[in-house]
Amino acid sequence: MTAHAPVTPRQGPSTPEELLTVPQxxxxxxxxxxxVYDLLRTRQLASITLGRARxxxxHELTDFIRTRLDQEAAA
Structure with a gap:
């Protein structure tokens, strides 16, 4: 019996992006x-609109948090 390497999910363009709702x-x-809507309006947090849904x-939320942490650390 041979051991198989664990299968890791593919990362890249074919991986669907997780989209969060405003309540999330x-x-x-x-x-x-x-x-939250103020952050969206001032473009501090990026979003897309699908019909009437925001x-x-x-990854934009993660980037926003990381940027804010970096700003706090620099202050």
Whole structure:
């Protein structure tokens, strides 16, 4: 019997992007609806619009948090 290497998920263009709703972002950041929409309006947090639905790519939320942490560390 031979051992097989574990299969790792492929990363890259074929991997679907996780899109978050505003309520999901509210929960993750522990912010209210108005605060999240202010971040979107001022383009501090990037989003896309699908019809009338606003979605935030998960990597954009991660980048936003990382940037804020870097700013706090530099201050």
């Amino acid at each position: 972002v509210m929960e993750r950041l522990q912010l209210g609806r108005t605060a 979605r935030i790519p998960a």
